[in-house]
Amino acid sequence: MSKKEIDEISGVETTGHEWDGIKELNTPMPRWWLWTFYGTIVWAVIYCILYPAIPLINGATPGILGYSSRAELAQNVAAADEAKAEFVSQINEMEVGAVLDNAELTRFAVAGGESAYKVYCSQCHGAGASGASGYPNLNDDEWLWGGSIDEIYTTIAHGIRYEADEDTRFGEMPAYGEFWERDQVSAAANYVASLSGLEHDEAYLEDGKALFEENCAACHGENAGGTPELGAPSLNDAIWLYGGSVEAISAQIRNPQHGVMPAWQDRLGDATVKQLAVYVHSLGGGQ
Numbered sequence: 001m002s003k004k005e006i007d008e009i010s011g012v013e014t015t016g017h018e019w020d021g022i023k024e025l026n027t028p029m030p031r032w033w034l035w036t037f038y039g040t041i042v043w044a045v046i047y048c049i050l051y052p053a054i055p056l057i058n059g060a061t062p063g064i065l066g067y068s069s070r071a072e073l074a075q076n077v078a079a080a081d082e083a084k085a086e087f088v089s090q091i092n093e094m095e096v097g098a099v100l101d102n103a104e105l106t107r108f109a110v111a112g113g114e115s116a117y118k119v120y121c122s123q124c125h126g127a128g129a130s131g132a133s134g135y136p137n138l139n140d141d142e143w144l145w146g147g148s149i150d151e152i153y154t155t156i157a158h159g160i161r162y163e164a165d166e167d168t169r170f171g172e173m174p175a176y177g178e179f180w181e182r183d184q185v186s187a188a189a190n191y192v193a194s195l196s197g198l199e200h201d202e203a204y205l206e207d208g209k210a211l212f213e214e215n216c217a218a219c220h221g222e223n224a225g226g227t228p229e230l231g232a233p234s235l236n237d238a239i240w241l242y243g244g245s246v247e248a249i250s251a252q253i254r255n256p257q258h259g260v261m262p263a264w265q266d267r268l269g270d271a272t273v274k275q276l277a278v279y280v281h282s283l284g285g286g287q
Contacts, residue, residue, distance in 0.1 A: 092271040096153040099278055113279025116272050129283055134242060134259055140285045142239045145169050146228040147287035153277035159263035168263060171231035177254030187211055189250040195224050195236040198244055
């Protein structure tokens with residue numbers, strides 16, 4: 001039987017291990033720590049008996065309480081659906097504009113529309129609805145297809161250039177690069193840039209104005225203020241969907257980009273589309 005070795009300084013037994021002349025003391029764990037550790041073991045055993053815990057091939061042990069987090073979630077969702085069912089039913093049965101006449105329904109629609117926006121719309125228009133290149137800002141009062149509650153509803157419901165919906169919004173700008181010379185494209189681009197105070201070449205303005213009046217004014221308007229009925233944007237302000245420079249405007253004239261937005265009516269249902277319309281309208285730019 002080996003003799004216990006006691007450290008001379010601390011008076012505590014050593015483990016017998018030594019590293020470079022340094023010996024390890026055999027200090028026992030505090031009692032409170034040991035009892036806490038034993039308690040966690042007991043708690044784990046009790047938990048495994050009461051709740052689902054041990055993984056199996058096709059699930060887990062159910063536990064004698066029969067608790068299920070999925071079942072609890074389903075109950076909570078069902079309770080939430082039941083609580084909002086009356087509001088959804090009312091919105092479903094009325095015109096979208098009438099929702100704004102009811103303060104309680106408007107609050108509900110804004111909250112529901114915001115939730116739907118985060119799931120279905122934020123990927124393109126941004127979390128704050130400020131848009132990006134090619135994706136319109138929904139916070140301002142510049143609207144391609146009109147910013148009234150009814151017009152916003154129609155746009156969301158039927159989409160933009162979404163061929164699967166026969167009522168989709170549709171408008172296209174010709175690719176003038178196919179039949180205009182390079183100087184003509186430059187002239188029109190510089191004239192359009194001048195309308196909103198962008199940097200431009202004065203030498204092109206006379207020819208650019210003539211080209212605009214002959215080819216562009218029919219859609220964008222004589223004063224370049226845009227035509228919402230055609231989805232033709234205003235060209236006389238500082239809001240640009242594809243870039244506000246002569247180069248970007250030239251590129252759009254030569255070979256225009258045409259964005260596509262899905263139709264959400266069949267996917268989300270009329271009540272959700274109306275809530276989205278009310279939410280977007282409430283962002284500050286609704287007409």
